[in-house]
Amino acid sequence: MDTAMQPDVLVIDDLQKHFGGLEIMRGVDLTIKHGERHALVGPNGAGKSTLFNLISGEHRPSGGQIYLRGQRISGLKPEQISRRGLTRSFQITNVFSRMSAFENIRIGVMARHGIRFNLYRRIKPMRAINDEAHALLQQVRLDHRADNLASDLTYSEQRALEIGMTLATGAEVILLDEPTAGMSRDETAYMVELIRQVTEGKTLMMVEHDMSVVFGLCDRISVLVYGRILATGSPEEIRSNQEVQSAYLGEEEEH
Numbered sequence: 001m002d003t004a005m006q007p008d009v010l011v012i013d014d015l016q017k018h019f020g021g022l023e024i025m026r027g028v029d030l031t032i033k034h035g036e037r038h039a040l041v042g043p044n045g046a047g048k049s050t051l052f053n054l055i056s057g058e059h060r061p062s063g064g065q066i067y068l069r070g071q072r073i074s075g076l077k078p079e080q081i082s083r084r085g086l087t088r089s090f091q092i093t094n095v096f097s098r099m100s101a102f103e104n105i106r107i108g109v110m111a112r113h114g115i116r117f118n119l120y121r122r123i124k125p126m127r128a129i130n131d132e133a134h135a136l137l138q139q140v141r142l143d144h145r146a147d148n149l150a151s152d153l154t155y156s157e158q159r160a161l162e163i164g165m166t167l168a169t170g171a172e173v174i175l176l177d178e179p180t181a182g183m184s185r186d187e188t189a190y191m192v193e194l195i196r197q198v199t200e201g202k203t204l205m206m207v208e209h210d211m212s213v214v215f216g217l218c219d220r221i222s223v224l225v226y227g228r229i230l231a232t233g234s235p236e237e238i239r240s241n242q243e244v245q246s247a248y249l250g251e252e253e254e255h
Ligand SMILES: Nc1ncnc2c1ncn2[C@@H]1O[C@H](COP(=O)(O)OP(=O)(O)OP(=O)(O)O)[C@@H](O)[C@H]1O
Pocket: 019, 022, 024, 042, 043, 044, 045, 046, 047, 048, 049, 050, 051
C-alpha cells in the first residue's frame, strides 16, 4: 500500500530531552504510518536509543508530545504504553537466562492476559496460554528449542526469542533496537526474514546501522543527526538526498 494513504499510528511533535544541561533531543517531529516498516538511522550518539526510550516511556520528555493512535502517551509509564499496544526490544539482549525459551514467551503471554503466578493452577486458561506461547515460539522459529534454557541458545536465537517476547505482549506497534547487531551475514539474513514475517500487518520502527538491512526491509527511513530529524523518505529518496549523503551515508561508507 502507498504509505501516503495510511493513517498515522505514532506522531512525535517537537520532542525534546535534556540530561542536565545536555540537549540530546532538540525538537524531533516524526510520524509513523500504520503498517509501515520504518528505520531510524544516524551516526553514533545521534540520540536514536534516547528517542526509543522516550517513545516507550523509559525516559520522560523534557518537552513536546508523543501520540499513539491519537492518544497522548508521553509521560506514561512503559507498562501503560505497552498496554496501549506499543512495545520495544532493547539494544542488549533482555531475556530471562535461567528460564526456558518457552517460559520466557509464556511470561509475556501471561502478562498480556493479566494472569498472575498465583492463578497458575487453573488448568483451562493455562492450556490456552501454553498453546499461544507454543504458536509464538513457532513464529520465531524456536519451537525446537522450547525446553532449552535461554542462556543455552545462540546469540541470534536469543535475539529471536526477544522478538517473540515482544510479540507476546500483543503489541501492534513494535520498536526494535538494532536487532541484527553483532550477527554474521547469514544470521542477519535469517533475522531480516524473521522480522519481515512476524511484523506482517503490524507497524515496525527499528534502529539499524546495517544499511543493507534498512534498504532491504524498510518502507521509509528517517535520519536522526544530533537530536534532529534531517530527512524522512523512501529508501530511494534517502539514498539520493545530498544532505544525508554528506552528514551520514558518506561517513558510513568510509567505515
Ligand atoms: N541517561 C543519560 N544521561 C546522560 N546522557 C545520556 C543518557 N542517555 C544517553 N545520553 C547521551 O545522549 C546522547 C545520545 O545517545 P544515544 O544512545 O541515544 O545515541 P544513539 O544514536 O542511540 O547512539 P548509538 O548509535 O551509538 O547507539 C549520547 O551523547 C549519550 O551519551
